[in-house]
Amino acid sequence: MKDEANIRGGFDGTLVPGNRPALLVIDFQRGFTEAAVSPLASDCSSAIAATNRLIAAMRGLGPVIFTIVGYSANMADIGCWKQKCGALTTLERGTAACELDPRLDYAAQTDLILHKTQASAFFGTPLANILASSGCDMLVVAGATTSGCVRASVVDAMQYGFPPFVAHDCVADRSEAQHASNLIDMASKYGEVVSSEAMLKTLADIGAAQSVN
Incomplete structure (x- = not known):
């Protein structure tokens, strides 16, 4: 999936999976997954189903x-986003648009929900501190949208030193063209892009190693 021009330019390395993974599920909320709730939504059904398989495999290995x-009712915290995309005002905290998609296997007893106002899951949140304090050395990424919040979070993960691994069938976008081009961009420069099946095998190997140690 890597771009040949980037390979010729020196972007030819490969990130190595670590020993303590975390799974980051980005914005699979009803405002992005249900067309009746927000115009921002797209069909994320298959990506959510694949993400649930990753969630099951992550249990006991690291944080999910x-x-x-989402934004306050008066949109005082939306910043410049309102000028660029007025539909983001549908993401009002406390409404259906800011609820996790009910198809996700979220476990309130063990999992964590972070609330954000910007594209990157790291911006204005304690995510980097949580990953560091948990000893995480790799970040598995799923969610929406591929060209927006997923890509922004992957770039920041690389910058914060948490090697990102994007499961390409666990991310979704309104635009197929942007979905494909951003997967190529992330694979070339900012992380590894793999199938969920390949990541499930990696997680199984990590689990086996953890049980030995």
Whole structure:
């Protein structure tokens, strides 16, 4: 999936999976998954189903973290986003648009939900501190949208030193063209893009190693 021009330019390395993963599920909330709730939504059904398989595999290996993007009723915290995309005003905290998609296997007893107002899951949240304090050395990424909050979070994960691994069938976008081009961009420069099946095998290997140690 890496771009040949970027390979020729020196972006030819590969990130190595760590020993303590975390799973970041970005903005699989009803405002992005249900067309009746918000015009921002797209069909995320298959991506959510694949993400649930990752969630099951992550249990006991490391943190499972969900994000929800939303704004106050008066939109005082939306910043410049309102000028660029007025539909973001549908993401009002406390409404259906800011609820996790009910198809997700979220476990309130163990999982964490982070609330954010910007694209990156790291911006204005304690995510980096949570990953560091948990000893995480790799970040598995799922969610929406591929070209927006997923990509922004992957770039920041790389910058914060948490190698990101994007499961390409666990992310979704309104635009197929942007979905494809951003997967290529992330694979070339900012992380590893793999199938959920490949990541499930990696997680199984990590679990086996943890049980030995």
